[in-house]
Amino acid sequence: MPANRAVSEEPRLAVTRPERSRLRRTLALTLPVPVIGLVLLLTSGHLLMPFDRVVTIEAKMASKRDFFEDPEVRRLLLKHGYRVHITRMGSREIANQDVEGYDVVFPSGQPAADLITRNRAAAGHPALTYRPFVSPIVLGTYRAYAETLDDADIATPQQSQGVGGAPLYYTLDMGAFLNLTSSGKRWNDEDIGIENHGVQNGNKILAQTSNICESNSGGTYLGLVAFVRKGNDAPDTEKEAEKLAAEIKPLLVEQGLPASEMAETYLSPNGKGIAPIAVFYEHQYLAHQIRYEAAKGRPDTDRVLLYPDTRFVTEPQLVALTKDGERLGELVSSDPELQARAVDLGFRPRDATADSMSDQLAKYLNDRHIQAPVTSADDTKAVLPSLPLLERMIKIVGDCPELPGASK
Amino acid sequence: MRCSLRILTLCLTLALTVPACSGSDDDKTTLRVLAGPDLAVLEPLLGELRDETGVQLDMDYKADADTGDALVSGQGGGGHDAAWLSSDRYFRLRHKDSARRPLRTPTMLSPVVVGLRPAVARELRATSPGGRLSWADLADAAATGTVRFGMADPRQTGSGLAALVGVATAAAGTGGALREDDVSCDRLRGFRSGQQLTADSTRDLLDDFVDHPGTANALITYESDLLALNSGGRLKEKLEIVRPEDGMVLADFPLLLLDPDRRTAYDKVVEWLQRDSVQEKIMRTTQRRPVSPSVTRDGQLRAPVGNALYFPDRLAVVERLLDDYGDPRRRVPDQVIFLLDFSGSMRGERMADLREAFADLSGADSSATGKFARFYQGERLTVVRFGGRVLEERTITVQGQKDLDTLAGVVARGGYGDSTAVWTALDHGYRTATTVVAEDPERAVSIVLMTDGENNAGIAYEEFVRRYEARPAQTRTAVHTYPVHFGEADAGALRRAAAKTGGRMVDAQGSSLSEAFKEIRGCR
Structure with missing residues (x-):
């Protein structure tokens, strides 16, 4: 159990919430002054129910901390008696490290969650999982880059519905894009001509990912690339997977040492120079647009998204390791306020399928004059290889260290 | 009765929560930080950090914190709780194989x-x-x-x-x-x-x-x-x-947590550093770019970062x-010995190609790779022209355009031989190299052998090898030959010579001598 946990694991005390005025009076009579000050702060401030226990949940998560770190989500959770203390690391790192002392782990996708549940089950501790929302994997870029790809017939702007303005979303011909990467083309090359869009860049054309060994987005992108390069098919045997991994490795390692957090890098003021095409999740981009619109009254039209024509929707899974963890999982997947807040943060509700964005999210965006992405039913849905094969491929492409616990 | 139970509960709750959730006085703590000298500029802010978080950073500045071994041993044994570097890239490369990477938080750019x-x-x-x-x-x-x-x-x-x-x-x-x-x-x-x-x-x-x-x-x-x-x-x-x-x-000046047990203090420091008000102070103090997107950048920091x-x-x-x-304080420029085939078959276009190659290396090549590959100040260049025997040897040290012109003059001279003594020329090259290495062991010497025909005069390959092996070990380990295959030269023989001396053959067929010379520039 973590040392800084706020409350010991005793049974819930059957204490009903006292009337405030009476509480204050009682305290004034019996407690020394500094404590009164603190209690008044606790009762009147953000700690709503000092008499119910506030449970601190120890959690490990990657990009989905965006949800748990949101002040409104924190407020709602506190209302239900939970505070979540987050240790941040990549999804695959979460899966490959000790989970002792944690109540929940929340990897950003299914493969890492499967690794964890499999290891837990093997150790005799089956774990419950919760899927509060989903989000597709996307490539974030900048207008000049998207238009350059459009010139090359590799990206096509989406027809926006309802909200006008320059397109924020493009459909990316993944096959053609990967061909561009494997041919070693650079943005400055004359036949690519990013200079026509006012940008100079001598770097190779590729999508940058977070560390493939550590992150779900990196591993998922690897799976997507493998699927496209195999002619829209996932490998079935270890031999196939190994061959394919060796084949796609050059496409994925050209970026060198990966930046630590792709969305953060991309969304930073210097993102255009550091990560002009970056792989991350749709919700991270939409959350940025929602924030941007709220602050400036209009969306950020320089940052745009490329949707691979071979789609993959990631399903983050909250894995509960303790009873408290289970209660938290249950809460975030069923509480209407928390579910609504997830939409405000750009997540697709659980019921949205890969083909359709939920009306709820589209409406939320349109209400704020932000275009909503549309997904064509023509798009292929990518299938990831089975967990052991994906793991094998990740290790080959990323030269990942053999980790204790990884092969349990 | 119910009332006193409530108060008892309250007291217990407070006793348990207060130390964990505030930076009050009874919570003062010190983190021992291995720090790069580039972080010293933050000293004026550390007092404020201590006052507002209760965490004192005990900065242990090490000149080589970014690249040295202190950090490597520091993880687990060096007595540091955290490290604050200008970059952890070298550290990450050195620890690529380790299972657990420390938490890292970029602080400025x-x-x-x-x-x-x-x-x-x-x-x-x-x-x-x-x-x-x-x-x-x-x-x-x-x-x-x-x-x-x-x-x-x-x-x-x-x-x-x-x-x-x-x-x-x-x-x-x-x-x-x-x-x-x-x-x-x-x-x-x-x-x-x-x-x-x-x-x-x-x-x-x-x-x-x-x-x-x-x-x-x-x-x-x-x-x-x-x-x-x-x-x-x-x-x-x-x-x-x-x-x-x-x-x-x-x-990105990351703060790394080396000792996972110090997580609470680390979290406090990181939370403080990421506050917009603090980010702004850091920007003003260090003239580095804030990591927080919401902080407005000062004048010059608005320039695109590239x-x-x-x-x-x-x-x-x-x-x-x-x-x-190597050691930037003890830099001895290289010497390259060019053995150039001046047999009759080199006349005309091939010779023009050779002269162009030298002109390119003298600064005429305006491509990016050409600019990196060119002859440089202090470099010593020896040109040996050979046909059926060695026709001329000339060494210059590049000090300015005049020396490059001299070099061009040597290469431009006619005077062709009528046969090709490849191995005699290479043996001559090694004799020259042996002298240089003996006089100046620190100077890197390499040999470039350019020929367009098969050996038909002078010593045989076997004789070259015999003499080569009789040369001092110092020469043999340090001086490698890079043959350039051109025209009707015997690729197999040249490749053998390269392998024997630890060099590598490049082919000028299908490209140009200029490209071939550029490819082996800097190979030693």
């Missing part, structure tokens, strides 16, 4: 850029289209002695390492991250011939630059250092900041670069 004294900036811009400058332009100007720069030692400092990787990436010119192949030959000799100042820390470098104004006219270091220098009133003329258009390497070059993800690549870089 600064790219490695170039500061030029106004006169040299004007001179460089005048010769570049659009006035835009690249690393290749700087390498070219360094090779001619126009740019004399200062740069901290990359074996010691984050700024030096970032600069070295940036220049090497530009020199490889692939647009991707450096791979082993790209660094198998050292393309930075010309660039480095322009290095006149070095230091074990960025701060020492800046001091030297200011104290000895005549020594160098350029500085390669963090943008923040140049801005600080410009605003510090120590320079007569402000440096012009140039962001090479082929890209830069960015430092494109980040991809950083290699292989330790071997970086180690090779550092090895080749």
Whole structure:
């Protein structure tokens, strides 16, 4: 159990919430002054129910901390008696490290969650999982880059519905894009001509990912690339997977040492120079647009998204390791306020399928004059290889260290 | 009764929660931090950090914190709870195989850029289209002695390492991250011939630059250092900041948690550092760019940061670069011995091709790779013309255009032989090399053997080998031969000679002598 946990694991005390005025009076009579000050702060401030226990949940998560770190989500959770203390690391790192002392782990996708549940089950501790929302994997870029790809017939702007303005979303011909990467083309090359869009860049054309060994987005992108390069098919045997991994490795390692957090890098003021095409999740981009619109009254039209024509929707899974963890999982997947807040943060509700964005999210965006992405039913849905094969491929492409616990 | 139960519960709750959730006095704690010297500029803020979080940072500055072993042993045994570096890239490469990476939080950003004294900036811009400058332009100007720069030692400092990787990436010119192949030959000799100042820390470098104004006219270091220098009133003329258009390497000054048990204190420090108000103070104090997107950047920090070059993800690549870089204080320029076939078959177009190759290496090649590969200040060049025997040997040390003209004159001379004594020529090359190595063991010597025909005069290959093996071990281990295959030359024989001497053959068939020479420049 973590040392800084706020409350010991005793049974819930059957204490009903006292009337405030009476509480204050009682305290004034019996407690020394500094404590009164603190209690008044606790009762009147953000700690709503000092008499119910506030449970601190120890959690490990990657990009989905965006949800748990949101002040409104924190407020709602506190209302239900939970505070979540987050240790941040990549999804695959979460899966490959000790989970002792944690109540929940929340990897950003299914493969890492499967690794964890499999290891837990093997150790005799089956774990419950919760899927509060989903989000597709996307490539974030900048207008000049998207238009350059459009010139090359590799990206096509989406027809926006309802909200006008320059397109924020493009459909990316993944096959053609990967061909561009494997041919070693650079943005400055004359036949690519990013200079026509006012940008100079001598770097190779590729999508940058977070560390493939550590992150779900990196591993998922690897799976997507493998699927496209195999002619829209996932490998079935270890031999196939190994061959394919060796084949796609050059496409994925050209970026060198990966930046630590792709969305953060991309969304930073210097993102255009550091990560002009970056792989991350749709919700991270939409959350940025929602924030941007709220602050400036209009969306950020320089940052745009490329949707691979071979789609993959990631399903983050909250894995509960303790009873408290289970209660938290249950809460975030069923509480209407928390579910609504997830939409405000750009997540697709659980019921949205890969083909359709939920009306709820589209409406939320349109209400704020932000275009909503549309997904064509023509798009292929990518299938990831089975967990052991994906793991094998990740290790080959990323030269990942053999980790204790990884092969349990 | 119910009431007192409530109060009891309350007291218990408070007793348990208070120490965990506030930075009150009974919660003072100290983190021992292994720190790079580039972090010292933050000292004035550390008191405030202590007052507001209750965490005292005990900064242990080590000159080589970014690249040294202190950090490696520090994880677990060196007594440091955390590390605060300008960059943890080298650390990450060294720990690629370890299972657990420390938590890291970037705290501020600064790219490695170039500061030029106004006169040299004007001179460089005048010769570049659009006035835009690249690393290749700087390498070219360094090779001619126009740019004399200062740069901290990359074996010691984050700024030096970032600069070295940036220049090497530009020199490889692939647009991707450096791979082993790209660094198998050292393309930075010309660039480095322009290095006149070095230091074990960025701060020492800046001091030297200011104290000895005549020594160098350029500085390669963090943008923040140049801005600080410009605003510090120590320079007569402000440096012009140039962001090479082929890209830069960015430092993000991460705070790493080495001891996971100190997580609570680390979290407090990180939370404080990420506050917008603090980020703004950091920006003002350090002239580095805030990591927080919501902080408005001051004047010069609004300039686009430029494109980040991809950083290699292989330790071997970086180690090779550092090895080749060597000790900047003890730099002895190379000597290349060119053995050039002047048999009759070289007449006409082939000879024109050879002269063009020398002209290109003398500065006529305006491509990025050409600018890195060119002959440079101090380099010693020996040209041996041979036909059926050695016709002429001439050595020059490059000091200026005059010497390059002399070299061109030697190559332009006619006087062809009527046969081809390849192995006699190579044996002659090794005799010359043996003398050089004996006189000056620190000088790197390599042999380039260019021929367009089969050996039909002089000694046989076997005899060459016999003599080669009789030469001092020092020569044999240090001097490799790079044959250039051209015309009707015997590729098999040349490849054998390359393998025997530890070199590599390049083919000029299908490209040009110029390209072939460029490919083996810096191979030793």
